[in-house]
Amino acid sequence: MxxxxxxxxxxxxxxxxxxxxxxxxxxxxxxARILQKQVEYVxxxxxxxxKTGAVPGLALVIGCSNGYGLASRIAAAFGYxxxxxxxxxEKGPTGKHCATTGFYNNAAFDREAxxxxxxxxxxNGDAYSDQCKxxxxxxxxxxxxxxxxxxxxxxxxxVYSLASPVRTDPKTGVMYKSVIKPVGAAFSGKTLSMMxxxxxxxxxxxxxxxxxxxxxxxxxxxxxxxxMDCLDKENLLSPQTRAVAYTYIGPQLSWAIYKNxxxxxxxxxLERACRGINAKFTAAGKIxxxxxxxxxxxxxxxxxxxxxxxxxxSCLYKVMKEKNLHENCIExxxxxxxxxxxxxxxxxxxxxxxxxxxxxxEMREDVQKEVTERMSAATAENVFTxxxxxxxxxxxxxxxGFDAPGLE
Numbered sequence: 001m002x003x004x005x006x007x008x009x010x011x012x013x014x015x016x017x018x019x020x021x022x023x024x025x026x027x028x029x030x031x032a033r034i035l036q037k038q039v040e041y042v043x044x045x046x047x048x049x050x051k052t053g054a055v056p057g058l059a060l061v062i063g064c065s066n067g068y069g070l071a072s073r074i075a076a077a078f079g080y081x082x083x084x085x086x087x088x089x090e091k092g093p094t095g096k097h098c099a100t101t102g103f104y105n106n107a108a109f110d111r112e113a114x115x116x117x118x119x120x121x122x123x124n125g126d127a128y129s130d131q132c133k134x135x136x137x138x139x140x141x142x143x144x145x146x147x148x149x150x151x152x153x154x155x156x157x158x159v160y161s162l163a164s165p166v167r168t169d170p171k172t173g174v175m176y177k178s179v180i181k182p183v184g185a186a187f188s189g190k191t192l193s194m195m196x197x198x199x200x201x202x203x204x205x206x207x208x209x210x211x212x213x214x215x216x217x218x219x220x221x222x223x224x225x226x227x228m229d230c231l232d233k234e235n236l237l238s239p240q241t242r243a244v245a246y247t248y249i250g251p252q253l254s255w256a257i258y259k260n261x262x263x264x265x266x267x268x269x270l271e272r273a274c275r276g277i278n279a280k281f282t283a284a285g286k287i288x289x290x291x292x293x294x295x296x297x298x299x300x301x302x303x304x305x306x307x308x309x310x311x312x313x314s315c316l317y318k319v320m321k322e323k324n325l326h327e328n329c330i331e332x333x334x335x336x337x338x339x340x341x342x343x344x345x346x347x348x349x350x351x352x353x354x355x356x357x358x359x360x361x362e363m364r365e366d367v368q369k370e371v372t373e374r375m376s377a378a379t380a381e382n383v384f385t386x387x388x389x390x391x392x393x394x395x396x397x398x399x400x401g402f403d404a405p406g407l408e
Contacts, residue, residue, distance in 0.1 A: 014098060016402045021194060021304040023400045025097075030401030031104035032111075037405060038074050038330040039112050045334050046079040054240055055342055056082045056156035058144055060136070062127050062227060064088050064109075065102025066399070067300050068246050069161030071329040073109065075337055076157055083119035083147035085139045087127045089164070101400050119147045127162055128223055130170045133230045140236060154238035155231060157341075160224045160245040163300075167218040170226070178218040180306055181207035182261045189257065190375075192311035194304055194393040197383045202307035207262045219266035221245070221273020228277050232286060241287040242341055243277065245270055249294050249359065250312075251368055253375070257307050271355070278354075291348065293340070293356040295332055299395035310392060315374040316362065317388035325361045328395070332358055 017024040059076040063069040064086030076082040090103035106122045113120035121139045125132035144153030168175045181187075187204045207215070224245055231237055247267045250258050258264055270292060277290040297303075297313050304310055320326040327335065340348050340356045351357050361367065378386045397403035 016397060016400065018195060021310070023396070023402075025400070026099070026101035026104060027401035027404070028098070028104040028107075030398070030404035031101060032108040032401075033404040034398055034401065035070075035074070035105060035108040035112065038071065039078050041330050042075050042078040042334060046075075046338070049344070050338055050342070051080055053342075053344070054346065055080045056242075058082060058140070058147065058149065058153055058155050059084045059157040059159065060140060060155050060231075061086045061159040061161065062136075063159075063161035063163060064122070065090055065100075065105050067161070067163070067298075068295060068329055068333060069159065069163075070102075070105055070109070071333040072159040072161060074330060075333045076159075077109075077113055077118050077120065078116065079334065079337060080342075081118065082157070083143045083149075084113070084121075085136065085143050086120070086122045087125065087132065087136055088123075089126050090124055104401060119143050121146075126168070127227075128164075128167045128170060133227065137230070137234045137236065154241065155236050156238070156240055156242070158227070158231070158241065158243040160227065160243065162223065164218065167223065169217065176214040176217040178215040178266070179207055179211045179262055180257070181205065181211060182256050183207055183212060183265065184260075185256075187256050187261075187307065189308040190311060191307050191309075192314055192383070192387070192389060194310055194314075194389055194396055197380075197389050199311075199378075199380060199383070204257065204307060212262055212265055215262040216266045216269045219263065220269030221271070221276075222269070224270065225273050225276060228281060228290075232281065237281065237286050239285055239288060243287060243290040244336075244341065244356070245274065245290075245292050246295050247271070247292050247355075248297065249363075250297060251363070251371070253372070254308055254312055258309070271353070275354075289348065291341075291350065291354070291356050293336055294359045295336075296327065296359045296362040298329060298332070299392055299399060304392075304396055310389075311375060311378075311387075312371070314387035314389045314392045315371045315378070316367070317391045318374065318386065319367055319370045320361065321388065321391070323367065325364075325367065327361070 014027050056076055059082045061073040064073045065088035073084050073086050077084045088102050090100045093099040110120050121143045166177050191202045274290050274292045281287045282289050374386045394403050
C-alpha cells in the first residue's frame with residue numbers, strides 16, 4: 001500500500017520496504033490509526049468493576065514502543081486510567097527517512113493520552129544503561145506529581161518487555177550481541193515466506209558457548225533485576241507493586257530453534273531472575289509479586305525471521321480463528337490484566353512453575369493436533385487454503401504502520 005507522508009513540507013509516498021522478511025521502514029499515519037484501534041478495544045473491554053480495588057495508578061513499561069510492551073501501556077492507561085511512564089530506544093525521522101515504528105507509536109500514544117486527560121511521560125534512551133534508569137526515576141516522580149499522587153507515590157505496575165539484539169553491560173562497558181541459533185546440533189526446518197507463500201528449507205548451525213552466553217546477557221533477566229534494584233533503592237516499590245515480564249515456549253516442533261535454542265536459554269535466565277526477584281522483594285513484603293507471563297505466538301517485527309515460526313504461526317492463526325480463540329497483542333494483555341494480574345479475587349492463577357499461562361488456548365490439545373496436521377499437509381498448491389499466511393502478512397505490515405484500517 002502506498003501511503004502519503006508529510007516531512008519538512010514535502011509530501012512523500014511511503015511503500016513498505018521489505019528485505020528477507022524484515023521491514024526497513026514504517027508509516028506514521030498507519031501507526032497512529034492502529035494505536036487508536038487498540039485504545040478503542042481497551043475502552044470497550046474494561047468494565048467499571050475492573051477499575052475498582054487494587055488497580056494500577058502508576059505504571060512503568062520498560063520497552064513500551066511495540067508489541068506486547070505497547071499493548072501493556074495502552075491497557076494500563078486506557079483500561080485503568082493509570083499514569084504511565086514508557087521507556088524505549090527509537091530513532092526519529094531524518095531528512096527523507098522515516099523514523100522507527102516505535103518512535104511513531106510513542107508519539108501517537110502520548111497524543112491519545114493527552115486527549116483522554118491521562119498522564120504519560122515517554123523517555124527515549126538505552127534502558128540497559130544506568131543513565132536511563134536514573135532518568136526514568138525522575139520521570140516516574142514527575143508523572144506522579146502530574147497525576148496528583150504526591151511525593152510518596154509508588155509504582156503499582158512494572159512491565160519489563162525489552163526486545164533488543166544488543167546490550168552494553170553498564171558495569172563493564174562490554175557490548176553483547178544476541179543470536180537466534182540452536183544449541184548442541186544444527187537445525188534444519190521448513191519455513192514459509194509471508195510475502196509470496198513459498199516454502200524453503202532453513203539450515204542453521206549450532207551456537208557457540210560464547211554466542212549462548214552473549215544471548216543470555218542480552219535477552220536474559222539480569223537487566224530486569226537491575227531495574228528492580230534501582231527502583232527499590234529509590235523507594236519506588238510498595239507492597240502493591242506487581243512486576244511482569246514476557247516469554248514464549250511454543251510447541252515441541254519449534255523447540256530446537258526456540259525453547260532449546262539460544263532464545264530459550266535466555267528465557268530460562270529470565271525465569272531465574274523472576275525467582276530471584278520474588279525471593280528478594282516479595283518474600284520481604286516489598287512488592288506484591290513478580291511473574292513471567294507465557295504469551296501466545298504472535299506476529300512481531302522479529303518473528304518473521306525465526307526459522308519455522310512463520311509457517312507454524314500461519315497454521316496456528318488459521319486454526320485459532322476458526323475456533324474463535326485467536327487473540328492479538330492488545331487482546332492478550334487485556335486478558336492478562338483482567339484475568340491474571342488484577343482479578344476480583346486478588347489472586348494470580350499460575351502453573352506449577354509459578355508462570356502465568358496466556359498461551360493456554362494456543363497449547364490446547366485440539367488446537368495443536370490440527371496445527372500439526374496442517375503443517376504436514378501444506379504444499380505450494382494449498383498453502384493459501386490450509387494456512388493464514390495472508391493474516392500473518394497483514395499483521396506483519398500492521399506492526400510497521402502499513403495496511404492500517406481506514407487508509408486508502
